[in-house]
Amino acid sequence: MAKPRIAMYWTGGCGGCDVSPLEVGEAIVDVLSGVEIVFWPALMDAKRAHVEALPAGSIDAVLINGALRTEENMEMVRLLREKAKLIVAYGACAHLGGIIGLGNLHSAQSLVDTALGEDWQASAPVPGANGDAPPALTAGVVPLSDAITVDYVVPGCPPPAQLIGQFFRGLLEGYMPDVGHVFAEEKALCDQCPREKEDRPIERFVRPHEIEPDPDKCLLDQGVVCMGPVTRGGCEAACPKLGMPCTGCVGPTRKAGDLAGGMISALASLVRAGEEGEDVFAQEDEILDGLVDTVGTLYKYALAGTWKRGSGGGGK
């Protein structure tokens, strides 16, 4: 069998996903010798014109990481879709919108103004104009699957080594799961977490920096908001093992559906100020008020996939 021809492209990303395949360790030798890399801007000097010159469907798998934030990102992923047999959403940004998707809380204009200063237009070309101007920002970040058809998802921020390994093993051995597969567990991360759960009520929310967590006990039991109950396993609970709460980068389990929705359910069950009843409503509210930055905590990676900027709340 001929070596699979692959490409990796970054849209609005941090570069972490491009480096992440090295996480597989020595197996990287097998991966690199088993594939032919056609296009990978982080590794090699190939330009858009090279991709345009390729026949349609001539790349076996294109891994796309990063958020779709500019018009140019949109053009590139459409071009790659045309040239690819399989498109893989690689990493949390392509999968769910990612941290960059939190920018959807603000208009594109105010993001540019904040980044460059209010009077930037005096000295810089307007995004989207011709010539040397940077590409225009889109109204808001959307997950890759909103722009083009996505065949597989390798989730995570960046994807953990185990999941990258699963994907490349499937690709190299020509044994891929059904299209639509997310390379992660169906079970929640808690299933892989070694911490002991006692189902203790949360009497006070604490942020990770406020406590030195007990190394053996569930972080939720200690009042830290850990997204484990609603997040897919697959990372071997890497963060909770190191005393940091899960932030949900691998995305929601099918059962949870929506990261924030599922987590609100979980937290509402855990907050208890003694015997349930009307007498403790005020105390409960006080505990719930202690949860700060709810959007940044519960929707750290999934805001753009759930709340779409400018797309409207349905057909009116």
Added chain:
Amino acid sequence: MAEQKHEPKIAAFLCRWCAYAGADLAGTNRVTYPPNMIPIRVPCSGRVEPSWVIEALREGADAVLIGGCHPGDCHYVSGNYKTRRRVALLQKVLEELGVEPARLKLTWVSASEGMRFAQVVRDYVEEVRSLGPYRGQFGAPQELHEVEENGGQVVREAVSHG
């Protein structure tokens, strides 16, 4: 068409033991209330998943009403208490997103309170009407501006991108 007033659409999740029975009583008593509410019967208000509320708003509802038993009356002992905490958290999230928390309301109605049920719906429809239609607008509150729509309806909309 041009002068048509916005009619709010409210998705209502009603617990079958109390609020839904209250709605039934309002019906058998021929109590009238506006038809803007779409009732959905659930076994317990505690069965309402927060993601349903989010989905309802995303799919075209202007507001979501959850009706459960009065405190102490839950058929399953404590479902309504859990709902109350979920709603409190959801409203916190909505507020941070820049969506009016009033687009989600929790109310207690017993099976014998048909009149009260009708009044709750009447009041809430007016409240939602004053909020205007929900078109998925969210974002930092200072970036939402008010625009006048047909019929003089004031709507908050996201500032268009530059």
